[in-house]
Amino acid sequence: MRRPKILVVDDEPMIQKVLERVIEATIPSDITTASSGYQALGLLKREPFDVVITDFSMPGMDGPEFLAIVKDLRPDAVRLIFTGNDGADSALRAVDVAHQYFLKPTAMMTISDRIQRVLKIRDLLPEACSLEQIVSQIETLPSIPAVYHELEVELHNPDVSMEKIGKIVAQDISLSAKVLQLVNSAFFGLREGVSNPAQASTLLGLKVLQALILTTHIFSEWKDKKLPGFSIHDLWDHSLGTAAIAQEIALAEAADTATKEDLYVAALFHDIGKLIVAANLPDSYLRVREICRKDKVSEVEAEIQVMGVSHAEAGAYLLAVWGFSDAVVNGSAFHHHPERHAAGVSPDTVVPLDSVAIVHVADVFEHETRGDVSPTSLKLNAAYLRSAGVVDRIFQWRSVATLGQRASVRRI
Ligand SMILES: [Fe+2]
Ligand SMILES: [Fe+2]
Structure with a gap:
């Protein structure tokens, strides 16, 4: 099976590292990191990724703005976002562009677990239905309360x-x-x-x-x-x-x-x-x-x-x-x-x-x-x-x- 490609976007190098380590420890995958939405978009223009995971608050272009572009650029990528703010406004903006959003501080292990489960679906599904096909057709998912x-x-x-x-x-x-x-x-x-x-x-x-x-x-x-x-x-x-x-x-x-x-x-x-x-x-x-x-x-x-x-x-x-x-x-x-x-x-x-x-x-x-x-x-x-x-x-x-x-x- 092909190794999944995961893109991690966060302006804080510390969080980037932690997330990379947590994912690496549980999922055999190729992980690329970027410290801004702009840098990540440059990467996404050159190559596809299976999963894109981003922080919500970043200077310049924030997570939802970045994911809105990813949605058009690479509709078949699984889009995940994590945030420290559980306000209704951020939840609404996140839900609009991401397949799922996570709340800090418990997010790290949960994110890795979710990525693992989503990727596992690839092995589960009959060949005629690819994960990419499903992801690219589903724009928004019901939010989690x-x-x-x-x-x-x-x-x-x-x-x-x-x-x-x-x-x-x-x-x-x-x-x-x-x-x-x-x-x-x-x-x-x-x-x-x-x-x-x-x-x-x-x-x-x-x-x-x-x-x-x-x-x-x-x-x-x-x-x-x-x-x-x-x-x-x-x-x-x-x-x-x-x-x-x-x-x-x-x-x-x-x-x-x-x-x-x-x-x-x-x-x-x-x-x-x-x-x-x-x-x-x-x-x-x-x-x-x-x-x-x-x-x-x-x-x-x-x-x-x-x-x-x-x-x-x-x-x-x-x-x-x-x-x-x-x-x-x-x-x-x-x-x-x-x-x-x-x-x-x-x-x-x-x-x-x-x-x-x-x-x-x-x-x-x-x-x-x-x-x-x-x-x-x-x-x-x-x-x-x-x-x-x-x-x-x-x-x-x-x-x-x-x-x-x-x-x-x-x-x-
Ligand atoms: Fe039924
Ligand atoms: Fe049914």
């Missing part, structure tokens, strides 16, 4: 306490209301009502809590935007329903807590790429709908025809930039074509509770339980399920899926 960053800092703190986590969640009133609503829903089957965000956080588990914060934020951010032909409510219902079914399957298989959490999160985000496509490429999205209707082909087939990539790969890319685990990224990348995942995995490493298998199954069951079946809708991939060693579990999973779907909270 400040409270999510705060939780991330806390999660890396060895003295993390649920009380502290609860306090962070409680700062955002509408968010705590949604978290409490979910935890009190039939899905969690609690006898006593929960009214305290700290207790809710304990019940949900931190990974699920973080994922819910992110989904609630994204969905409320996009709720009022008019995306022609696209229903955010339907996607929200389908995502929660699929996550609930994945959770029921994990319970039926007596999965450990970490696996349960991963499966829930993977299923919750499996179709997040649909939102990215509808929001970034509204014309392509409408064209996809038209082709599905006229030619009676599946949504994924139509997406590949129109954009060269499907919502599955676009979503996997976003989840990688956000730093989700391989289980979550893979769950999105392969939910329509699990056999493509199996192709790169040796039979002894396929595990029964593999997120690809569970998300695929939960997705199909969610459509089925709503009576949403058509000749072009996704069907269970029996060959894959057989190779994953779970084909004899399907009957039981189908019965627990009905429970999960019924219990899942709708439109919280």
Whole structure:
């Protein structure tokens, strides 16, 4: 595999060095540094880079101005920005031009981890869909809420306490209301009502809590935007329903807590790429709908025809930039074509509770339980399920899926 080329831009030589060392230690890559946007643009005119990472505040041309030019000059480069200022203005400017932004001081390790995950996607994706193709088509990604960053800092703190986590969640009133609503829903089957965000956080588990914060934020951010032909409510219902079914399957298989959490999160985000496509490429999205209707082909087939990539790969890319685990990224990348995942995995490493298998199954069951079946809708991939060693579990999973779907909270 080709060594990725990474360009680091910062006016402070010290930060440049630290970032270079951190990336070098974790990613076999060729790193070039520049101390200003002007110098970096000179380099970018001469050669392409896979990832461009820049500081926000720099004299002369600042990070967002620099990235705006990079966006035109090298649309296929992954653009990342880090800032010490968490004000809404800088976040907005950063989100406009960068694929992701990071807050100092925890940024360094996080940045390296995100770059690693994004580059890893290259190995994951089928050859027909290149990372460059996805990146160049996606202009902006949904932003990550400040409270999510705060939780991330806390999660890396060895003295993390649920009380502290609860306090962070409680700062955002509408968010705590949604978290409490979910935890009190039939899905969690609690006898006593929960009214305290700290207790809710304990019940949900931190990974699920973080994922819910992110989904609630994204969905409320996009709720009022008019995306022609696209229903955010339907996607929200389908995502929660699929996550609930994945959770029921994990319970039926007596999965450990970490696996349960991963499966829930993977299923919750499996179709997040649909939102990215509808929001970034509204014309392509409408064209996809038209082709599905006229030619009676599946949504994924139509997406590949129109954009060269499907919502599955676009979503996997976003989840990688956000730093989700391989289980979550893979769950999105392969939910329509699990056999493509199996192709790169040796039979002894396929595990029964593999997120690809569970998300695929939960997705199909969610459509089925709503009576949403058509000749072009996704069907269970029996060959894959057989190779994953779970084909004899399907009957039981189908019965627990009905429970999960019924219990899942709708439109919280
Ligand atoms: Fe999908
Ligand atoms: Fe789906």
